[in-house]
Structures are given as C-alpha cells and as structure tokens.
Amino acid sequence: MKVLVPVKRVVDYNVKVRVRADGTGVETAGVKMSMNPFDEIAVEEAVRLKEKGIATEVVAVSLGIAACAETIRTALAMGADRGILVESDAELQPLAVAKLLAAIAGREQPGLMILGKQAIDDDMNATGQMLAALLGWPQGTFASKLTIEGDGITVTREVDGGLETVALRLPAIITTDLRLNEPRYASLPNIMKARKKPIETLKPADLGVDPAPRLHLVKVVEPAKRKAGVKVASVAELVAKLKTEAKVI
Amino acid sequence: MTALVLLDHDNAAIKQPARSAVAAALKLGEVHVLVAGHGARAAADAAAKLPGVAKVILADAEPYAHGLAEPLAALLVALAPGYSHILAAATAYGKNVMPRAAALLDVQPISDISAVVDADTFVRPIYAGNALATVRSSDTKKLITVRAASFDPVPAEGGSAPVEAAPSVDLPGISRFISSELSRSERPELTAARVVISGGRGMQNGENFKLLEPIADALNAAVGASRAAVDAGFVPNDYQVGQTGKIVAPDLYVAVGISGAIQHLAGMKDSKVIVAINKDEEAPIFQVADYGLVADLFVALPALSAELGRG
Numbered sequence: 001m002k003v004l005v006p007v008k009r010v011v012d013y014n015v016k017v018r019v020r021a022d023g024t025g026v027e028t029a030g031v032k033m034s035m036n037p038f039d040e041i042a043v044e045e046a047v048r049l050k051e052k053g054i055a056t057e058v059v060a061v062s063l064g065i066a067a068c069a070e071t072i073r074t075a076l077a078m079g080a081d082r083g084i085l086v087e088s089d090a091e092l093q094p095l096a097v098a099k100l101l102a103a104i105a106g107r108e109q110p111g112l113m114i115l116g117k118q119a120i121d122d123d124m125n126a127t128g129q130m131l132a133a134l135l136g137w138p139q140g141t142f143a144s145k146l147t148i149e150g151d152g153i154t155v156t157r158e159v160d161g162g163l164e165t166v167a168l169r170l171p172a173i174i175t176t177d178l179r180l181n182e183p184r185y186a187s188l189p190n191i192m193k194a195r196k197k198p199i200e201t202l203k204p205a206d207l208g209v210d211p212a213p214r215l216h217l218v219k220v221v222e223p224a225k226r227k228a229g230v231k232v233a234s235v236a237e238l239v240a241k242l243k244t245e246a247k248v249i
Numbered sequence: 250m251t252a253l254v255l256l257d258h259d260n261a262a263i264k265q266p267a268r269s270a271v272a273a274a275l276k277l278g279e280v281h282v283l284v285a286g287h288g289a290r291a292a293a294d295a296a297a298k299l300p301g302v303a304k305v306i307l308a309d310a311e312p313y314a315h316g317l318a319e320p321l322a323a324l325l326v327a328l329a330p331g332y333s334h335i336l337a338a339a340t341a342y343g344k345n346v347m348p349r350a351a352a353l354l355d356v357q358p359i360s361d362i363s364a365v366v367d368a369d370t371f372v373r374p375i376y377a378g379n380a381l382a383t384v385r386s387s388d389t390k391k392l393i394t395v396r397a398a399s400f401d402p403v404p405a406e407g408g409s410a411p412v413e414a415a416p417s418v419d420l421p422g423i424s425r426f427i428s429s430e431l432s433r434s435e436r437p438e439l440t441a442a443r444v445v446i447s448g449g450r451g452m453q454n455g456e457n458f459k460l461l462e463p464i465a466d467a468l469n470a471a472v473g474a475s476r477a478a479v480d481a482g483f484v485p486n487d488y489q490v491g492q493t494g495k496i497v498a499p500d501l502y503v504a505v506g507i508s509g510a511i512q513h514l515a516g517m518k519d520s521k522v523i524v525a526i527n528k529d530e531e532a533p534i535f536q537v538a539d540y541g542l543v544a545d546l547f548v549a550l551p552a553l554s555a556e557l558g559r560g
Contacts, residue, residue: 130352138424151544214357229539
C-alpha cells in the first residue's frame with residue numbers, strides 16, 4: 001500500500017512571531033522555517049508503517065514556494081521514498097490545498113494519506129477533512145493510534161471528553177494528534193541519502209486546479225497584551241487577594 | 250439571512266460551547282439549530298429553549314448516533330441551500346465535521362472565529378493567538394467554527410422554538426463507530442468551568458496531579474494540563490489546554506508548575522484572572538499572571554488546599 005504524506009513549511013514552533021507594523025501579516029523574512037510539527041508525526045507514522053511491511057512506498061508532498069523542497073528533503077531524510085512539490089508563489093488556502101492533494105491522489109492512487117491535524121501558522125485544522133470530502137473517503141481525525149487490518153483501518157481519536165475508536169474503510173484520510181508517536185531525528189547518513197531521492201515538481205495548472213484564495217486578508221493585528229500583575233509573598237496573601245481584590249473566589 | 254448552528258449535545262443537554270456558537274450566529278441574523286443524534290429528542294427539546302433560536306431541526310437516526318463526520322457532513326449539505334451561514338463550536342465535534350461539509354459545498358471554511366465583524370468578515374487568531382487576522386470570505390455561503398471562549402453563551406432557558414424533523418438523506422456507510430472511553434469526572438468540563446487549575450511539567454508525575462484535586466473541589470474547578478504534562482504522560486490528552494488542545498477563558502485560571510510556553514498561553518491567556526505558582530521566578534508565565542507566587546508547588550499546593558478549606 002502506498003502512503004501519501006503532505007508536509008507544510010511553517011515558521012518554526014520556537015519562533016515568537018511578530019506582526020508587521022503595516023498590518024499585512026506576520027514577519028516571515030529571515031525567520032527560521034521548519035516542517036509543521038504535526039506533519040512530522042504524520043511522516044513518522046508512514047515510515048513506521050513501511051518498516052512494519054504494511055506500506056510499500058511513502059511519498060511526501062509539499063505545496064508552496066520552491067523552498068518547500070527543503071521540507072520534502074526533511075521527510076525524505078526521515079525515511080520517505082520520494083517527493084512531489086506543487087510549486088506556487090500564490091497563497092494556498094486549505095480548500096485549494098485539498099483540491100491539489102485530491103488531484104495528486106488521483107494520479108498516485110494511495111491506500112492511505114496521513115496529514116497533520118493542524119498547521120501551526122494558520123491554525124485552520126481543515127485540510128485533512130476537506131481532502132477526505134473531495135475524495136469521498138472516510139476520515140480519522142486527531143488520531144492517537146492506528147491499526148490496519150485487511151481493507152480497513154481502526155483509528156483511536158482524541159475527542160473532547162477522552163478517546164473514541166472508529167473503523168474506516170480504506171482508502172482513508174488520517175490526521176495526526178500529538179500522542180500518535182514521537183518523530184525520529186534524521187541521522188546524518190539518512191540526510192545524505194535523502195539528497196539522492198527524487199522530487200517531482202508540478203504546477204497547480206498541471207493538476208487542473210484553480211488555487212485562487214476565497215478568504216481575503218483584511219488586516220493582521222497583535223492581540224491586546226496582558227499586563228504582568230503582582231507577586232504575592234505567601235499562599236495566605238494569594239487567597240486574600242483572590243477574595244477581596246479580584247473577587248473570583 | 251438565516252444561520253444554521255450544528256449543536257454539540259449528549260442526547261439530553263446542549264453543551265456550553267454550542268450555546269456560544271448560537272451567540273455568534275445571533276449576530277448574523279435569524280438562527281435555526283440542528284440536533285443530530287439517535288434518541289436525541291430530549292436534546293432537541295433543550296435546544297428549543299435556547300433564547301433567540303427560531304427553529305430546531307432534529308435529525309434522529311442511527312447513523313447520527315456517534316457524531317461521525319461522514320453522515321453529518323452529508324446532512325449539512327442537504328440542509329445547506331436554506332442558509333447563508335452554517336456554524337458549529339470549534340470543539341472536536343465541530344472541527345471534525347465542518348471542513349468536510351465545506352469542501353462538499355466548495356467553500357473555504359473559516360475556523361475558530363473570535364469575533365463577527367459583518368456577514369462576510371470575521372476575526373480569527375493565527376500563530377497560536379499571537380496574531381489576530383481579520384478575513385473576508387468571498388464564498389456565497391460561509392461555514393464557520395466558533396471559538397467558544399470568545400462568545401458568552403446564550404442561556405440554557407428562555408426560548409420556545411418549534412422542533413421539526415430533518416429530511417432523510419442518503420448517507421455514506423464508509424465509517425463506523427466502535428467505542429469511546431470518556432473520562433468520568435464529577436467536575437465541570439474544562440471549556441465550561443468558571444475556574445480551571447492546570448498542572449505542568451513541574452508536577453513531575455501523574456500521581457502528583459492528585460495534589461490539585463482538593464483545590465479543584467474547593468473551587469468547583471476543572472483540572473487541566475500543559476502540553477508538556479501530556480507529552481510526559483502525566484495525564485490524558487483531553488486535559489490539554491493550549492494551541493493544540495482546548496481553549497479556555499474562565500474567571501480564574503491557576504497555572505501550577507507551568508513555565509508558560511507560547512503553545513500553552515494560546516489556550517488560556519483570555520482568562521479573566523490568572524494565577525501562576527512556579528518556583529522559577531523567571532518563568533514566562535509570570536508575564537501574563539495577575540498574581541504570581543514564586544514557591545515550590547509541593548509546599549504551596551497543600552498550603553493552598555488548607556487555606557481554602559478554612560473558608
């Protein structure tokens with residue numbers, strides 16, 4: 001079974017982002033970029049399926065500017081076999097990404113696609129669900145455990161009150177939650193090997209998709225800052241302040 | 250303009266985040282609500298009492314019993330022609346279903362809105378809440394999930410809307426519910442609690458989370474955790490407060506042994522009053538805390554418990 005894993009290049013999770021003074025967005029120039037953390041979990045899961053002999057090939061797909069090839073290289077260094085880059089300088093919103101990925105799924109015919117549940121830049125949490133809809137496939141979102149048997153997959157999902165287990169028919173879409181696995185670090189020999197793995201480059205037009213955004217960004221602002229409060233010296237003082245000053249208990 | 254709100258419920262009552270989604274929808278026009286489930290008549294009756302709701306649609310059939318996204322999205326698509334906006338709370342339920350329905354309608358969903366500007370324009374946090382984006386949708390229909398912590402919920406009582414049955418819809422049989430393991434707790438739910446007390450990596454292990462319990466009991470608080478505590482295996486993921494967990498905005502948030510990573514602050518910084526207890530006085534959590542106590546939590550928690558017990 002072939003497994004497709006979409007990977008997104010995002011501002012590294014350790015970077016404290018700054019809103020541009022002109023309100024047009026967040027400063028990304030000169031900022032460290034990395035693979036979206038939930039996508040690392042997706043790559044890891046796909047590579048583990050290959051190591052278990054369930055997946056035959058792992059294909060990493062990224063969509064965006066030419067530099068997204070670096071994100072694909074990271075996935076290849078973790079153990080993916082080859083990459084596909086859909087190159088576009090235009091902003092790609094989740095609906096466009098889902099349409100492009102659906103077109104790639106049509107060409108590649110994977111048995112499973114594993115995506116991160118959410119990208120830590122736009123925090124949309126939408127692409128996996130939308131891709132599943134466009135393909136008419138079932139979805140196992142926010143997954144913390146997967147078991148593949150025959151033509152089905154059993155998925156344990158992180159839901160609001162605890163866990164839920166569902167059975168899906170394959171092919172299916174999975175989106176990862178953080179407890180699914182702990183992604184590996186790529187070893188130096190594997191980083192070297194990844195340089196030789198192939199990456200195919202396509203354009204949105206090659207896939208017959210109009211990626212025009214549907215959401216127009218009016219402005220981006222910084223949220224109101226909280227002011228640091230006061231230090232209290234003791235538990236007794238804390239409780240007294242909560243009762244008489246803040247009046248919350 | 251009429252908006253439809255898909256409600257989270259437990260077959261008996263409407264969950265508080267869904268009542269916040271109704272509050273957001275009321276800013277857009279007339280509001281209808283959808284209760285989908287199996288044996289969910291009591292939930293529909295509860296929905297009919299929500300003030301401001303003009304109509305309740307009840308879809309009562311076995312495939313809707315467990316909130317699976319595949320049948321629910323098909324139902325929303327069938328109901329969509331009557332509505333300019335379709336909303337749900339940004340809970341695990343809403344986040345699972347709404348983008349699926351949106352793609353079927355060729356709409357770009359607008360996730361996790363924190364404010365309604367006008368019928369086409371909404372504010373939503375991005376980058377873990379470190380920036381607020383105002384976006385205008387060019388889609389003719391809007392599919393929206395609502396950040397419950399940003400909208401005061403409508404009251405549970407006061408209205409009297411009629412209940413209608415939903416049309417029957419062809420549903421895809423590609424997914425099946427097997428089981429759920431829900432945390433049993435007498436305490437309020439994290440997203441609905443007036444007080445939340447959360448532990449972080451400083452708690453050192455899961456056993457020590459018991460130190461939070463007498464305090465949670467005294468304050469009628471929900472117990473939460475930072476991602477670090479979940480990653481370390483101290484507590485289950487449904488305790489997680491943060492960018493990738495639950496977003497809360499209680500009257501009082503008590504952070505214990507939590508350093509204050511961006512990811513965690515994203516989930517709680519809209520709380521009215523924040524208390525931080527940490528032995529590291531340089532911890533970033535103190536920059537957002539109204540009251541900071543620099544102390545060893547293993548000394549401070551029993552003392553706090555005793556102090557609250559004194560009444």
